[in-house]
Amino acid sequence: MIEVDIHALVGAYVLDAVDDLERVAFERHLVDCAACRIEADELRETATRLADGAWSVPPPRLRTEVLTAIGRTRQLPPGEPSRRERDPRAAVSRWRRLTVGAAAAAVLAAGAGAASWAVQEQRVRDESALAAAAEQRQARTQEILTAPDLVVRTSPMIGGGRVTVAYSKSQDSSVVSVRADASPGANRAFQLWTIRGTAAAVNQGVLAPGAQSGVEIVKGLPDNDVFAVSLEPAGGSLVPSDIRAQVELV
Amino acid sequence: MTERGSARRPDRLSAVPDPAPPEAPDAGALLREVAKGDEAAFGRLYDLVAPRVYGLIRRVLRDPAQAEEVAQEVLVEVWRTAARFDSSRGSATSWVFTIAHRRAVDRVRSEQSAADRTVRVGAASMDTPYDEVVDEVAGRLERQQVRHCLDALTELQRQAVTLAYYQGHSYREVADLLETPLPTVKTRMRDGLIRLRDCLGVEVAA
Numbered sequence: 164m165i166e167v168d169i170h171a172l173v174g175a176y177v178l179d180a181v182d183d184l185e186r187v188a189f190e191r192h193l194v195d196c197a198a199c200r201i202e203a204d205e206l207r208e209t210a211t212r213l214a215d216g217a218w219s220v221p222p223p224r225l226r227t228e229v230l231t232a233i234g235r236t237r238q239l240p241p242g243e244p245s246r247r248e249r250d251p252r253a254a255v256s257r258w259r260r261l262t263v264g265a266a267a268a269a270v271l272a273a274g275a276g277a278a279s280w281a282v283q284e285q286r287v288r289d290e291s292a293l294a295a296a297a298e299q300r301q302a303r304t305q306e307i308l309t310a311p312d313l314v315v316r317t318s319p320m321i322g323g324g325r326v327t328v329a330y331s332k333s334q335d336s337s338v339v340s341v342r343a344d345a346s347p348g349a350n351r352a353f354q355l356w357t358i359r360g361t362a363a364a365v366n367q368g369v370l371a372p373g374a375q376s377g378v379e380i381v382k383g384l385p386d387n388d389v390f391a392v393s394l395e396p397a398g399g400s401l402v403p404s405d406i407r408a409q410v411e412l413v
Numbered sequence: 414m415t416e417r418g419s420a421r422r423p424d425r426l427s428a429v430p431d432p433a434p435p436e437a438p439d440a441g442a443l444l445r446e447v448a449k450g451d452e453a454a455f456g457r458l459y460d461l462v463a464p465r466v467y468g469l470i471r472r473v474l475r476d477p478a479q480a481e482e483v484a485q486e487v488l489v490e491v492w493r494t495a496a497r498f499d500s501s502r503g504s505a506t507s508w509v510f511t512i513a514h515r516r517a518v519d520r521v522r523s524e525q526s527a528a529d530r531t532v533r534v535g536a537a538s539m540d541t542p543y544d545e546v547v548d549e550v551a552g553r554l555e556r557q558q559v560r561h562c563l564d565a566l567t568e569l570q571r572q573a574v575t576l577a578y579y580q581g582h583s584y585r586e587v588a589d590l591l592e593t594p595l596p597t598v599k600t601r602m603r604d605g606l607i608r609l610r611d612c613l614g615v616e617v618a619a
Binding site for chain 2: 171172173174175177178179180181182201204205206207208209210211212213214215216217218219220221222225226228229230232233234236237238239240241242
């Protein structure tokens with residue numbers, strides 16, 4: 164397991180050039196570092212000045228459509244107004260709420276795209292079922308990624324790449340991202356496992372053959388579990404044969 | 414409406430407001446009124462920010478139809494979440510453009526995911542040489558203070574920042590495009606923005 168210098172991501176973070184789990188990890192980091200928050204706020208403010216250079220006349224109907232749409236859109240109440248000033252956690256979680264919905268959609272799109280899981284492939288033909296499932300997964304991913312007790316762990320993969328696990332005890336679930344630098348080859352696949360103590364590894368899903376990245380929700384991860392990714396023949400194995408990464412969740 | 418002529422748009426169009434300076438004093442005040450459900454204030458805020466919201470999204474997505482769709486989502490989101498704006502974290506315009514940029518990038522990423530990932534980033538980038546894009550972007554920055562400040566960056570800083578912001582590339586993709594190690598790209602994005610910040614005199618009033 165590696166502890167990267169997370170603050171080095173501040174530039175990429177404000178440019179929206181990080182992935183969803185990095186974003187969550189970075190926002191966690193901001194909670195505990197007031198100076199980092201100030202730098203992030205200033206660089207975000209700076210980055211948005213780049214929008215000045217992209218000025219363009221919108222079609223006039225956009226105004227009509229937007230004004231019509233707001234007429235039937237309920238506004239959210241202020242978020243935790245009493246805590247916001249004093250508790251930086253509230254402020255950070257509020258920013259996170261604003262952004263994580265769309266972020267979760269991107270996570271899911273990654274999962275439902277070319278990095279599809281074998282189990283999903285069976286449903287691919289039914290577009291509407293897939294969309295409904297994606298929506299459900301999005302809601303669930305958002306729920307997990309916004310949990311107040313979220314912990315993010317990452318580990319490099321043998322052969323290049325990394326595995327990131329964002330887990331919440333209160334949600335009893337994790338969002339797992341596998342990102343290998345190279346495809347395992349057409350006849351091989353990455354498989355996900357949880358390992359508790361000395362018990363046998365439990366299969367948590369297999370990536371599509373040849374897929375080098377994927378995102379999955381894994382249910383029920385007690386504190387002392389190890390999460391592992393192994394390289395297997397296409398379709399997966401009953402026990403892990405070639406473990407490429409292990410992420411300890413304690 | 415294809416917006417095809419917008420790159421050669423005249424300096425000013427009288428029918429729409431001028432691009433407001435980003436520190437426009439009333440965007441924050443308008444947003445506070447919007448938070449109370451004031452639709453007229455929202456109309457004024459729309460006029461103030463919509464050209465940059467739409468322009469930014471179009472810059473990132475390229476496709477005017479998609480840009481219009483995402484811009485509508487963003488502007489309705491501004492209305493919906495106005496009460497969540499926190500002026501101690503930054504300006505109102507920055508808050509709006511943060512939402513806009515994030516949505517645009519999310520759209521880019523989801524489309525990339527939907528496309529065949531076997532096409533590597535490096536290969537995909539052949540379709541739009543980044544030099545061309547950066548030049549085009551630079552060309553649109555006329556009359557803008559930000560352009561002068563971008564010129565003050567090193568080449569690598571400027572490319573790292575603009576490829577991420579205007580093209581919606583992740584820092585990994587930027588590293589691939591620039592054939593530069595990941596840690597270097599992360600560092601250039603950060604110190605490039607720090608130099609921009611100092612050049613623009615950006616402050617966040619707590």
